[in-house]
Amino acid sequence: MTKGLIITLPRFDVVTEYFSEFSKEIIDLAKNKSIPIKELKEDKVTKNNTEKVLKKLNHKLIVFNGHGSKTEIAGHKNEIIISKENSNLLKNKIIYSRACEAAHTLGEEISKNNNCFIGYKDSFNFYADPDKYHNPLSDPRAKLFLSPSNLIPISILKGNTVGESSKKSKRQILKNIKKILRENKNESIEIAQALFSNYNAQAVCGNLNERL
Amino acid sequence: MKQENNENMRDLIIARIESTGPSNLKLFVGGGEGMSREDMIFHVQKGDSIGKKIVNNQINFLKAVSSGKLVELLNTV
Numbered sequence: 001m002t003k004g005l006i007i008t009l010p011r012f013d014v015v016t017e018y019f020s021e022f023s024k025e026i027i028d029l030a031k032n033k034s035i036p037i038k039e040l041k042e043d044k045v046t047k048n049n050t051e052k053v054l055k056k057l058n059h060k061l062i063v064f065n066g067h068g069s070k071t072e073i074a075g076h077k078n079e080i081i082i083s084k085e086n087s088n089l090l091k092n093k094i095i096y097s098r099a100c101e102a103a104h105t106l107g108e109e110i111s112k113n114n115n116c117f118i119g120y121k122d123s124f125n126f127y128a129d130p131d132k133y134h135n136p137l138s139d140p141r142a143k144l145f146l147s148p149s150n151l152i153p154i155s156i157l158k159g160n161t162v163g164e165s166s167k168k169s170k171r172q173i174l175k176n177i178k179k180i181l182r183e184n185k186n187e188s189i190e191i192a193q194a195l196f197s198n199y200n201a202q203a204v205c206g207n208l209n210e211r212l
Numbered sequence: 213m214k215q216e217n218n219e220n221m222r223d224l225i226i227a228r229i230e231s232t233g234p235s236n237l238k239l240f241v242g243g244g245e246g247m248s249r250e251d252m253i254f255h256v257q258k259g260d261s262i263g264k265k266i267v268n269n270q271i272n273f274l275k276a277v278s279s280g281k282l283v284e285l286l287n288t289v
Contacts, residue, residue, distance in 0.1 A: 013243075013245075014238075014240070014245070014246060015240055015243065067242070067243040078243070100242040100243070101242075122265075123241045123242040123265055124242070125239065125240065125241050125269070126239075126240050127234060127237045127238065127239055127240075128237065128238055128240060128246060129236065129237055129238075130236075130237075130238055130246070131236075141234075141237055171288075171289050174285055174286055174288065174289045175289045177282075177286060178286050178289065186231075186232055186234075187232060187233070187234035187235075187237065188232075189228075189232045190228075190229070190232050190233050190234055191234065192273075193269060193270060193273040194239065194269070196269075196272070196273050196276065196282065197269040197272065197273070199285075200272060
């Protein structure tokens with residue numbers, strides 16, 4: 001297994017647009033640290049391409065961006081790219097899935113294969129400003145949700161264990177809840193509530209001491 | 213009695229969304245389009261899967277606030 005990153009970057013709706021834009025921070029860090037990286041972008045995020053890349057490259061860290069369910073992770077236009085059927089391709093890897101619910105059943109299943117899976121047992125929620133859809137990175141409300149989630153792969157790329165990385169991410173969610181409550185705006189409670197929902201949903205399945 | 217409690221809870225959640233739901237933002241819960249405050253209220257009233265998620269998230273948050281769990285967590289950072 002080599003120190004490397006495979007990341008999926010579908011971009012066909014607002015959610016995947018935001019996930020892909022915010023992933024630039026993860027990609028930039030990997031490049032700065034000269035960690036080999038394979039980006040699967042837009043309509044290339046298909047089951048066939050994902051399987052090809054996972055078979056060809058021995059990179060240890062896999063980041064999935066997209067939609068999901070309790071048993072599946074999707075790619076371009078919601079094509080299912082990972083399910084129980086091909087989860088053996090993720091053997092001995094560290095997986096972070098920024099997709100709804102995948103940690104619930106799929107994550108538990110995958111973690112049995114000597115893997116470590118970080119994801120969400122319930123929905124991943126975020127607020128976004130429609131006026132910022134054209135430039136997600138300029139959306140401060142979305143940043144409250146996506147920056148803590150970025151911290152998971154970022155912390156792993158920096159050499160921390162999976163357990164430490166998830167903990168750092170969760171601490172950042174709590175800091176953001178504090179920040180938004182201190183703003184004391186009408187909308188603060190609702191945003192804090194959505195952040196707290198992500199805090200509760202984020203889960204690690206497998207060996208917490210695994211590192212890149 | 214249980215149905216009455218559920219209806220009261222639903223009305224409470226709707227009142228909360230009406231008063232504190234961000235008017236200029238969209239909420240993304242899983243896939244699909246972002247929801248405005250009005251969309252959220254529609255789903256809660258309809259009682260569909262999205263509406264149930266919204267209600268559960270609100271109840272979990274209220275429980276964490278009332279039990280002191282949220283304050284306890286926020287004091288750790």
